[in-house]
Structure formats: structure tokens, C-alpha cells
Amino acid sequence: MKVITAENLTKKFGSFTAVDHISFEVEQGEIFGFLGANGAGKTTAMRMLCGLSKPTSGKGMVAGFEISKNPEKIKANIGYMSQKFSMYEDLKVWENIRLFAGIYGVPDKEISHRTDELLKNLQFEGQKDALVKSLPLGWKQKLAFSVAIVHEPKIVFLDEPTGGVDPAARRQFWELIYQAADRGITVFVTTHYMDEAEYCNRVSIMVDGRIDALNSPQNLKQQYDAANMDEVFHRLARGAKRNSD
Amino acid sequence: MPAVDVKGLKKNYGKVIALRGISFSAEKGEIFGIIGPDGSGKTTLFRILTTLLVADEGTAVVDGFDVVKDYKEIRKRVGYMPGRFSLYQDLTVEENLQFFASVFHTTIEENYDLVKDIYSQIEPFKTRRAGKLSGGMKQKLALSCALIHKPAILFLDEPTTGVDPVSRKELWEMLKRLKNQGITILVSTPYMDEAALCDRIALIKDGRFLSIDTPANITAQFNQKIFAVRGLEMSRLLSDIRAFPAVKTCYAFGDSHHVTVETGQNELQESVQHALYLYLLFKGHTNVEIEKINPGIEDCFMELTKADVV
Known part of the structure; x- marks a missing residue:
């Protein structure tokens, strides 16, 4: 089953075409890496897919809803987490879970049960009453990811979730991603760590608003005769005309 | 100065x-x-x-x-x-x-x-x-x-x-x-x-x-033996490697998993490598490759901070 379908999705700001007729599909349970240089149009594309920005032209279906017609429905059916915004620092761990579960429409009766389950899964029961700002970054990000999927959405969008996280925590974070994908949650993720691109089932690489490559890491490496994804990325992104943002 | x-x-x-x-x-x-x-x-x-x-x-x-x-x-x-x-x-x-x-x-x-x-x-x-x-x-x-x-x-x-x-x-x-x-x-x-x-x-x-x-x-200065392990099912491979008794640490590293192992005093690195290989085949893994590698800085960082990992 396809959970994301983009057909010639385009976004213009005045005369500037930020996203230029991109087309792709993402299957349920897939880990889809969305790569590109700064300024290639990733964020704009992701904002459209999350129902936050209306496409200038083209069509997109996310979680069964048309992005220009039902953006509110999309927001209720996805999870979102980024490095820049994840949780409220001045709230306790359980308060953040309570808040986001409520916003995402988890029934009140279920919230305390899900909170316990979430913390147990992270082996984090002892930190229920800790303020989020007191947690190490790696823990914060793992918690933020779990909170972003507390309502079992069809898709979770992750915008550079592991930036600045220490190497061991970064790997633990990816193990959580695998667990979510095994449960059927589709993971749409951007990253600047090219080793993480290898963990994705398929990867797309945006250059100047277009998707210039889309395939499994294995096939991309073969196609570009590259030893690793870093080399693939450099081959493609070196050709960019646009200034990075 | x-x-x-x-x-x-x-x-x-x-x-x-x-x-x-x-x-x-x-x-x-x-x-x-x-x-x-x-x-x-x-x-x-x-x-x-x-x-x-x-x-x-x-x-x-x-x-x-x-x-x-x-x-x-x-x-x-x-x-x-x-x-x-x-x-x-x-x-x-x-x-x-x-x-x-x-x-x-x-x-x-x-x-x-x-x-x-x-x-x-x-x-x-x-x-x-x-x-x-x-x-x-x-x-x-x-x-x-x-x-x-x-x-x-x-x-x-x-x-x-x-x-x-x-x-x-x-x-x-x-x-x-x-x-x-x-x-x-x-x-x-x-x-x-x-x-x-x-x-x-x-x-x-x-x-x-x-x-x-x-x-x-x-x-x-990295004082462990380290291997890169690849296979077809990388996610399952990770948990299976971790369950192998001689394995000390196993982390995902892009297209391979980096594994450090415990070797007894007279035990050869090759024999541990071979035992791990047979064990993974027994677990049903295919296309398994194990090679001895040189550690990178990230391996060293994780080894030095191992005590912190929960």
C-alpha cells in the first residue's frame, strides 16, 4: 500500500521554483531517506507533504488524503519531529507525552496506559517526572521520536533528527526507527549523515528542486559506481547551480 | 610557545x-x-x-x-x-x-x-x-x-x-x-x-x-579486534550478532555492522571470526561477509564512552 504519492509536485515563491515537479511514491512500512544539499528544496517539499504549505501545482496524497484539499486530515494522521523542535523543555517528561498525545487525538482514557508503555519501551520509567531540559540530547531525541508516534500514525516525518547526537545514541535512535517501521509505520527522514542514508530502504536525492536520483542505497552505489553513499551524494550535489540556504 | x-x-x-x-x-x-x-x-x-x-x-x-x-x-x-x-x-x-x-x-x-x-x-x-x-x-x-x-x-x-x-x-x-x-x-x-x-x-x-x-x-590506540559484518537482512543481523556470546559490542555503521569480540588468550582472531560466520549461517542469514577492519574515530569515541551507554 502506498502512503505517499507525489505527482509533479511543485512550489514556486514568486519567480523562484523551490520544488520543481517532483514525483515519487512511498510504501507503507518503508524507511525513506530524503536527501539533498542545503537549499535543494527538501524543507519546502516536506512542508507540502505535511499539509503546512499548499503546492503551486501538482498533486500529492499523504496517508490517504489529498494535500491541497485536506491538509488538516493529514496533520492528524502523521507524526513530525525535528532536531530544532521536539518537546517543551520546561515540562516534565510525562507532561510532554500527555500534551502531545492529547494534540494528536489519543483518547484521554488511553493516555496514561500509553505513557507507561512508551516509557517502558525506552527503559525510561525512572525519568517520568524529570524536566525535559535536564535530559541529555540523545535521550531527548529518542523520547521525542516516541512521542511523535504515540498516536500510531501512518507516517512519521523526521527532519534531521540526529544532528549533534553522540554516536552511540544516534545508533540507538535508528534502532527505534527500525522498530517503528517493523510495526508498519512509514518513516520519511532527512539527514546529513551519509552513513544513515545506508539504513534507509530507499533514498531520494534532491538537486535544485528536482529529484535527481531515487533508489535503494545498494542500487545507487552501483549506478554511480561509488564505494559509499557519501560519494553518490557528492557526485549528484556537486552539479547544483543553486546557492545553498 | x-x-x-x-x-x-x-x-x-x-x-x-x-x-x-x-x-x-x-x-x-x-x-x-x-x-x-x-x-x-x-x-x-x-x-x-x-x-x-x-x-x-x-x-x-x-x-x-x-x-x-x-x-x-x-x-x-x-x-x-x-x-x-x-x-x-x-x-x-x-x-x-x-x-x-x-x-x-x-x-x-x-x-x-x-x-x-x-x-x-x-x-x-x-x-x-x-x-x-x-x-x-x-x-x-x-x-x-x-x-x-x-x-x-x-x-x-x-x-x-x-x-x-x-x-x-x-x-x-x-x-x-x-x-x-x-x-x-x-x-x-x-x-x-x-x-x-x-x-x-x-x-x-x-x-x-x-x-x-x-x-x-x-x-x-584502539585495543579491540574489530570486524565489519554484512548480510542481506541488516536489522535482524544486528540483534543476532549481539546474541553471540563472544561479541562485546555491535553497532550499525552504514552498510555494515561493526563488531568487537572477546578472544581468549590462545584463541585466534580467525577462529572467532569463523565461529561467528557459522553461527550467522545457522541463524538463516545469507550473503554473510565478515572482514577484519581498521577502526575509525567514531569506533574509538564509542569505545571510550562505552561506560555511558545505557
Whole structure:
């Protein structure tokens, strides 16, 4: 089953075409890496897919809803987490879970049960009453990811979730991603760590608003005769005309 | 005389301990990298060395001057690019550069040679306000402003965070050229793969240096046997490897898993490798490849911080 379908999705700001007729599909349970240089149009594309920005032209279906017609429905059916915004620092761990579960429409009766389950899964029961700002970054990000999927959405969008996280925590974070994908949650993720691109089932690489490559890491490496994804990325992104943002 | 000489620096913010006693020295003309995750104390250290923050304990000498007593001298001699963009958003590109030049009693013309390489890339946009620049251009302007007074030592706090791999490479090429012009560079980064681009590095975690050496010496000191393991089902492979008795650690590393193993005194590395191979076949894995590899900085960092991993 396809959970994301983009057909010639385009976004213009005045005369500037930020996203230029991109087309792709993402299957349920897939880990889809969305790569590109700064300024290639990733964020704009992701904002459209999350129902936050209306496409200038083209069509997109996310979680069964048309992005220009039902953006509110999309927001209720996805999870979102980024490095820049994840949780409220001045709230306790359980308060953040309570808040986001409520916003995402988890029934009140279920919230305390899900909170316990979430913390147990992270082996984090002892930190229920800790303020989020007191947690190490790696823990914060793992918690933020779990909170972003507390309502079992069809898709979770992750915008550079592991930036600045220490190497061991970064790997633990990816193990959580695998667990979510095994449960059927589709993971749409951007990253600047090219080793993480290898963990994705398929990867797309945006250059100047277009998707210039889309395939499994294995096939991309073969196609570009590259030893690793870093080399693939450099081959493609070196050709960019646009200034990075 | 080293460019930077630090002894026993400590700094607390209330109950939070940012630096737990840091000592090191950076030689003149070297690129010295301070590598570690967010929250490890990199920015605090940079603020102390650039005289913007006073340490609770310890001493730091920068270009021969004490950071507390001679802070005014140091400010003339160092360039500092903080992690967050801190130029004047409402001034144009050219006005920002002129401002920083005049604050340091110099002119753009006088030191143009030093910034030419970088500034020429943004010069076509010199009448644009800094706030309207793209991220990459802001960074180039900030670097130009940090260089315009011809500092002896350049402090760059996480210049590549959130920057894509291509732009990161460009920045490191610029740093190499600055080093060739005789500038000492202290640079912090959370990206372990950038370690190889530094002359020497310090690995930092929780306010402590774990190791200070050349990247080659740090990886040479890794005292474990390490293997790269590949197979068709990487996710299942990870948990199966971890369940193998002789395995100490197993982490995903891009297209392979890095595995360290326990070997008995008379046990050959080959026999452990072979046993692991047979075990994985028995578990139903296909296309299994196991090869002995040399560790990278990230392997070393994880080994040095292993005790912290929950």
C-alpha cells in the first residue's frame, strides 16, 4: 500500500521554483531517506507533504488524503519531529507525552496506559517526572521520536533528527526507527549523515528542486559506481547551480 | 610557545557542570579539532578561550596572553565564529565586513588577501542585507568578518553543523588554505568523520577530554579486534550478532555492522571470526561477509564512552 504519492509536485515563491515537479511514491512500512544539499528544496517539499504549505501545482496524497484539499486530515494522521523542535523543555517528561498525545487525538482514557508503555519501551520509567531540559540530547531525541508516534500514525516525518547526537545514541535512535517501521509505520527522514542514508530502504536525492536520483542505497552505489553513499551524494550535489540556504 | 595553552579549566552553570577540568595545548599553525556531541562543553570552552566567559578554575593562555588578565590583548589577536549567526542582520554584506574591519582599526583593503578566497564568493551580493542571505552565504560572511583583522588564531564553533556534505567539504578546504597562510585554527564539530581533516584532535564528552592526539594515533590506540559484518537482512543481523556470546559490542555503521569480540588468550582472531560466520549461517542469514577492519574515530569515541551507554 502506498502512503505517499507525489505527482509533479511543485512550489514556486514568486519567480523562484523551490520544488520543481517532483514525483515519487512511498510504501507503507518503508524507511525513506530524503536527501539533498542545503537549499535543494527538501524543507519546502516536506512542508507540502505535511499539509503546512499548499503546492503551486501538482498533486500529492499523504496517508490517504489529498494535500491541497485536506491538509488538516493529514496533520492528524502523521507524526513530525525535528532536531530544532521536539518537546517543551520546561515540562516534565510525562507532561510532554500527555500534551502531545492529547494534540494528536489519543483518547484521554488511553493516555496514561500509553505513557507507561512508551516509557517502558525506552527503559525510561525512572525519568517520568524529570524536566525535559535536564535530559541529555540523545535521550531527548529518542523520547521525542516516541512521542511523535504515540498516536500510531501512518507516517512519521523526521527532519534531521540526529544532528549533534553522540554516536552511540544516534545508533540507538535508528534502532527505534527500525522498530517503528517493523510495526508498519512509514518513516520519511532527512539527514546529513551519509552513513544513515545506508539504513534507509530507499533514498531520494534532491538537486535544485528536482529529484535527481531515487533508489535503494545498494542500487545507487552501483549506478554511480561509488564505494559509499557519501560519494553518490557528492557526485549528484556537486552539479547544483543553486546557492545553498 | 603554544598558540593555546589550557590547564585544568572548570566551569559550572549552577548545578550543571560544563567543564570538568580540561587541559591541552594547541601548537602554532595547526588545525586542532574538538570533537564531541551537543552538550559536551565545546561552546563553553570556546567562550572561555575567546574571553567571553570566565572559568571557575584553571588557566588559559592564548597567543601568550592570559584570558582573564590580558583579555583586551587576546581580543585583538583572535577571530571567533560562534555557532549561531551573530552578524548584524540589518547591515549589508559589505557594511558588516567594514564594521568588523573598523572595530579592529583596519580596512577591508589592508587584509583583502586573507579573505579574498572566501569573500569573493559573496561579493556579488555585497549590497544585500545579511539577514537575507542563504545559510551558506551567511557562513562565508561570518568567516570573512572573523578574519578581517588578520587574527593569529581562529576559533570556529561548529561551523559545519546542519550543513550538507558538499558544503562541509568546501569549508574544510577553506580552512586548509587558511592554515597554509599560518593561521592556527581551533574548530569544534559533532561530526566524527571530520576528525581526519585535523592535525590533532581532542575527543570531548560531558565536559571531559577522553583523548588528545593525532587522528592516526587515536585509532592506533584502539585495543579491540574489530570486524565489519554484512548480510542481506541488516536489522535482524544486528540483534543476532549481539546474541553471540563472544561479541562485546555491535553497532550499525552504514552498510555494515561493526563488531568487537572477546578472544581468549590462545584463541585466534580467525577462529572467532569463523565461529561467528557459522553461527550467522545457522541463524538463516545469507550473503554473510565478515572482514577484519581498521577502526575509525567514531569506533574509538564509542569505545571510550562505552561506560555511558545505557
